[in-house]
Amino acid sequence: xxxxxxxxxxxxxxxxxxxxxxxxxxxxxxxxxxxxxxxxxxxxxxxxxxxxxxxxxxxxxxxxxxxxxxxxxxxxxxxxxxxxxxxxxxxxxxxxxxxxxxxxxxxxxxxxxxxxxxxxxxxxxxxxxxxxxxxxxxxxxxxxxxxxxxxxxxxxxxxxxxxxxxxxxxxxxxxxxxxxxxxxxxxxxxxxxxxxxxxxxxxxxxxxxxxxxxxxxxxxxxxxxxxxxxxxxxxxxxxxxxxxxxxxxxxxxxxxxxxxxxxxxxxxxxxxxxxxxxxxxxxxxxxxxxxxxxxxxxxxxxxxxxxxxxxxxxxxxxxxxxxxxxxxxxxxxxxxxxxxxxxxxxxxxxxxxxxxxxxxxxxxxxxxxxxxxxxxxxxxxxxxxxxxxxxxxxxxxxxxxxxxxxxxxxxxxxxxxxxxxxxxxxxxxxxxxxxxxxxxxxxxxxxxxxxxxxxxxxxxxxxxxxxxxxx
Amino acid sequence: xxxxxxxxxxxxxxxxxxxxxxxxxxxxxxxxxxxxxxxxxxxxxxxxxxxxxxxxxxxxxxxxxxxxxxxxxxxxxxxxxxxxxxxxxxxxxxxxxxxxxxxxxxxxxxxxxxxxxxxxxxxxxxxxxxxxxxxxxxxxxxxxxxxxxxxxxxxxxxxxxxxxxxxxxxxxxxxxxxxxxxxxxxxxxxxxxxxxxxxxxxxxxxxxxxxxxxxxxxxxxxxxxxxxxxxxxxxxxxxxxxxxxxxxxxxxxxxxxxxxxxxxxxxxxxxxxxxxxxxxxxxxxxxxxxxxxxxxxxxxxxxxxxxxxxxxxxxxxxxxxxxxxxxxxxxxxxxxxxxxxxxxxxxxxxxxxxxxxxxxxxxxxxxxxxxxxxxxxxxxxxxxxxxxxxxxxxxxxxxxxxxxxxxxxxxxxxxxxxxxxxxxxxxxxxxxxxxxxxxxxxxxxxxxxxxxxxxxxxxxxxxxxxxxxxx
Numbered sequence: 001x002x003x004x005x006x007x008x009x010x011x012x013x014x015x016x017x018x019x020x021x022x023x024x025x026x027x028x029x030x031x032x033x034x035x036x037x038x039x040x041x042x043x044x045x046x047x048x049x050x051x052x053x054x055x056x057x058x059x060x061x062x063x064x065x066x067x068x069x070x071x072x073x074x075x076x077x078x079x080x081x082x083x084x085x086x087x088x089x090x091x092x093x094x095x096x097x098x099x100x101x102x103x104x105x106x107x108x109x110x111x112x113x114x115x116x117x118x119x120x121x122x123x124x125x126x127x128x129x130x131x132x133x134x135x136x137x138x139x140x141x142x143x144x145x146x147x148x149x150x151x152x153x154x155x156x157x158x159x160x161x162x163x164x165x166x167x168x169x170x171x172x173x174x175x176x177x178x179x180x181x182x183x184x185x186x187x188x189x190x191x192x193x194x195x196x197x198x199x200x201x202x203x204x205x206x207x208x209x210x211x212x213x214x215x216x217x218x219x220x221x222x223x224x225x226x227x228x229x230x231x232x233x234x235x236x237x238x239x240x241x242x243x244x245x246x247x248x249x250x251x252x253x254x255x256x257x258x259x260x261x262x263x264x265x266x267x268x269x270x271x272x273x274x275x276x277x278x279x280x281x282x283x284x285x286x287x288x289x290x291x292x293x294x295x296x297x298x299x300x301x302x303x304x305x306x307x308x309x310x311x312x313x314x315x316x317x318x319x320x321x322x323x324x325x326x327x328x329x330x331x332x333x334x335x336x337x338x339x340x341x342x343x344x345x346x347x348x349x350x351x352x353x354x355x356x357x358x359x360x361x362x363x364x365x366x367x368x369x370x371x372x373x374x375x376x377x378x379x380x381x382x383x384x385x386x387x388x389x390x391x392x393x394x395x396x397x398x399x400x401x402x403x404x405x406x407x408x409x410x411x412x413x414x415x416x417x418x419x420x421x422x423x424x425x426x427x428x429x430x431x432x433x434x435x436x437x438x439x440x441x442x443x444x445x446x447x448x449x450x451x452x453x454x455x456x457x458x459x460x461x462x463x464x465x466x467x468x469x470x471x
Numbered sequence: 472x473x474x475x476x477x478x479x480x481x482x483x484x485x486x487x488x489x490x491x492x493x494x495x496x497x498x499x500x501x502x503x504x505x506x507x508x509x510x511x512x513x514x515x516x517x518x519x520x521x522x523x524x525x526x527x528x529x530x531x532x533x534x535x536x537x538x539x540x541x542x543x544x545x546x547x548x549x550x551x552x553x554x555x556x557x558x559x560x561x562x563x564x565x566x567x568x569x570x571x572x573x574x575x576x577x578x579x580x581x582x583x584x585x586x587x588x589x590x591x592x593x594x595x596x597x598x599x600x601x602x603x604x605x606x607x608x609x610x611x612x613x614x615x616x617x618x619x620x621x622x623x624x625x626x627x628x629x630x631x632x633x634x635x636x637x638x639x640x641x642x643x644x645x646x647x648x649x650x651x652x653x654x655x656x657x658x659x660x661x662x663x664x665x666x667x668x669x670x671x672x673x674x675x676x677x678x679x680x681x682x683x684x685x686x687x688x689x690x691x692x693x694x695x696x697x698x699x700x701x702x703x704x705x706x707x708x709x710x711x712x713x714x715x716x717x718x719x720x721x722x723x724x725x726x727x728x729x730x731x732x733x734x735x736x737x738x739x740x741x742x743x744x745x746x747x748x749x750x751x752x753x754x755x756x757x758x759x760x761x762x763x764x765x766x767x768x769x770x771x772x773x774x775x776x777x778x779x780x781x782x783x784x785x786x787x788x789x790x791x792x793x794x795x796x797x798x799x800x801x802x803x804x805x806x807x808x809x810x811x812x813x814x815x816x817x818x819x820x821x822x823x824x825x826x827x828x829x830x831x832x833x834x835x836x837x838x839x840x841x842x843x844x845x846x847x848x849x850x851x852x853x854x855x856x857x858x859x860x861x862x863x864x865x866x867x868x869x870x871x872x873x874x875x876x877x878x879x880x881x882x883x884x885x886x887x888x889x890x891x892x893x894x895x896x897x898x899x900x901x902x903x904x905x906x907x908x909x910x911x912x913x914x915x916x917x918x919x920x921x922x923x924x925x926x927x928x929x930x931x932x933x934x935x936x937x938x939x940x941x942x
Contacts, residue, residue: 065886127516144546415536418648
């Protein structure tokens, strides 16, 4: 290091700061942290992400078409808020800790939300004086669950939720509106046809009460698993359960009772025929009647949807035990897989506010649906970028003119890239091809020449005026 | 509890399951968890969220107008990946822990990302074989920092980033393109006018090298704080520093040297006049020349932006020390606040891949900007919902007809709510008013009557046909 004294100039050979950072800061080239996929946390390449984004746009447009407003809640809630409702979700919660935590963290236990319903309940309770009821909101956001990752399960996933919450009572109107919105949302996506399966909890509970069943939660839980367990095995499990619950019955009677339980959940009608069918089972009480009446109203008000796309399916139970009326499940027509659903709860925010706030909500499991169709090859990649035209840069000295062309096209809403270097035209066109850009624009290479535009799909190349051209 | 034996019917008075959950599951009415705002995690009421969403739509449209593709990375990265670059961000990282962690968590230390640059670097390194370079991406996502919350600082915040990453070399083209995109993005929002302040790190570093300064990081750090510390104090601090670094200088010479350092950072020009001005300071070397040339190119290629909206500002240093060329800061014209910025880095993903990937990126601090303008009352609330028409429900027996009217209007892209109950028309209109719905539609109240629509702003009410009506 030489130091040359002088009033104005000193030349010191230091290790220049600029270069100090060229190897990526503190890392030497030997210390590479090789990145890998984190299980359960999906990410997509641009040509698939564009599809996911288009899906969200379409879903959002349908939600807004019915007047639902957007809200977004923080990714975190206080742990106590997440657990206030109780339930079995505790172990799936991710809590946050600062890497170097200090005092000011101690009192706030924060965790990522595991669904969008608890945050909604907290939001409505917290802001209820500022909201107009019935409050209709949609929320397209990520949730997190610390589950053991497995195929089709994600630790981070998008859900698209709509809910209506009201004070005191919530008109049945919304029990029909929500499946209609949901159906339209699914229909807006380019996916296999779906069916809305709808029931009402009051039917199964009224019916089981009518049958004299005591442990209704147990029985409904078993009935909810028929698809996995099978009808015969479920009948046996129920009969065995009745051995404890109704010892006065003969084993024949217990099997009959189990069969009675099975009878109702196998009722499926594309219209109101389910009412008559339930009547033939010979059970009647107020709760059951109420359920039948409510489901009939819902079916009546979904008649505008395509024939066969709405099924009154009394086998729909839905695991979450806070549903109290209408329950909805969305399935593909050609396979029994659930791809969304929801239902009505008599008191959404009971954990947060001393006021009855009934609600009804449905949810699209976006990430799960998207990943499944991606996996099946059903979702095709689109272009790797939103660019509609690549403007060729003919030569460095023509940069200003080419930039003006790009600018002029952009002013009319066209997505335009100006190629970044005055390299060979062939190389520039190859870039357009690789990125799936549909048009290439040639500004004049010499003064007096016309502009031309090439359609990359057809190969057609024509003269064009950048100030009027449209796709 | 009475049990009535019988083959078919048993009536058991159990505490009905439906009611068991009406008080909100496990919570009794006395155990209310009163929700409160979590400091640093903002959320907005629907009438402001709609503005935020509109902002994101506009910003995204501008990004796509220039051909940037969307990507989204998981909210989490492995802690090692987040720390691979080094730096002082460690203590701001939020790590995740499952509330009931067990074995399968032990090996994966996950944390929320604190910016979108590290995730981009990891993404590009991981997927580089599947991307087309130059890779131009945008990312509108939340980031998290466990900072002590204070006014204007958030623990969860949206950033809108665009970056271009290339293999080996990255054309200077993008150093001009990114400020142009950024300017257009800000201009698309209804906010006070902004200025793009641009410099090039090579200028200040070349200049300081030319002056013989040894500890360039220290000096640039001090120069970066002038706005906070003031010119006079900064001069003293630098002079004191030179007492250690250049003991051979007299105290007069040290003050002169400090002044020399200050001279360059006070240069601001709305055109290429800065080159001549720097020349008058009497320092010259290759690095400085390179910087001046690059900044001139950038300024030349931003001439299409409104006069005075781009400033060559040699005082722009930007704290993050991985910038190696162009540095950009966005400020309001009428106050010196930074509301966005970015720059060029010679090697983005050096921590993740043994390949040189230079990049340039800029970022809009969306949440910070939005919250600030909200706080100042600059952002006005919009309607509480996206509904454009409320269709009145004249009577329960006219529900099907009213629903058909709503359906017909929706088919043409209008956002429609059908009122949920056949209550008094006055009550239905008051709902429209409270939600800020601009039109109310009256289907026939009796057979043979015409449809009518009322403009809520003007009070004008006219006959209309639901099959052709448009806003």
